[in-house]
Amino acid sequence: MIRLDKYLSEAGKGTRTEVKKLISGGRVWVSGSQVKDPAYKIDEDNDQVTIDGEDVRYLAMEYYMLNKPKGVVSATRDSRKGNVCVTDLIHERIRKDLFPVGRLDKDTEGLLIITNDGELAHRLLSPKKHVDKTYYAELDKRLTGEAASRLMEGVDIGDEKPTLPCVISRLSDTTCFITIREGRYHEIKRMFKTEGLHVEELRRISMGPLALDPSLGPGEYRPLTEEEISMLKDFDRTDGE
Ligand code: URA
Secondary structure, eight states, X not given: OEEHHHHXXXXXXXXXXXXXXXXXXXXXXXXXXXXXXXXXXXXXXXXXXXXXXXXXXXXXXXXEEXXXXXXXXXXXXXXXXXXXXXXXXXXXXXXXXXXXXXXOOTTOEEEEEEESOHHHHHHHHOTTTOOOEEEEEEESSOOOHHHHXXXXXXXXXXXXXXXXXXXXXXXXXXXXEEEESOOOTTHHHHHHHTTTOOEXXXXXXXETTEEOOTTOOTTOEEEOOHHHHHHHHHHHHHTTO
């Protein structure tokens, strides 16, 4: 159950003040009755709410898979002029409180979950959970087997602790898949830098059990399926234990 004014505002129908005006103006009906009390309790699953006769679409939680393009920042709002944020790309969204689950650098592409489910995000990002994140990386120079082995063991990138062990599969002399279990700032770029290598392209292709849908081009997104959402929630409960 949720207050009518909160319900309308979460459904993107305006600020709390704006929706209160709609309610007091008699424009809001709940399951066939006019309601003028903003504190009226709505049953999100069963009540039908309309404004001027039009159905209000409400979703408590939204979940999207975005293929983040380069040049867009992993934030909800950015004070730097001219920057587009990842949540700006989700045109279909209903809720205003969407945010990205973790961050990718501005020049990194790939899988980003966009949601307003704080609990899920917290568990996926919790350092204790060690959720696997796999990236495709292109380097400026040859990655030798020895360098890959050193990186896989964990390296000092100037933080308090060395990086946790990771997995690298070399695809060619200068390309590889790398799976890390942490999410430190510029982690992969800083790791390769210890071997004198520069990351030219970085694309996240999976996070935990969720793989980037190959049909999504950079900048494209789609809602997560029910199956993907439960997979993330179930995985979240069992991983790291
Ligand atoms: N590591 C990086 O260096 N950059 C990213 O965007 C993600 C992981």
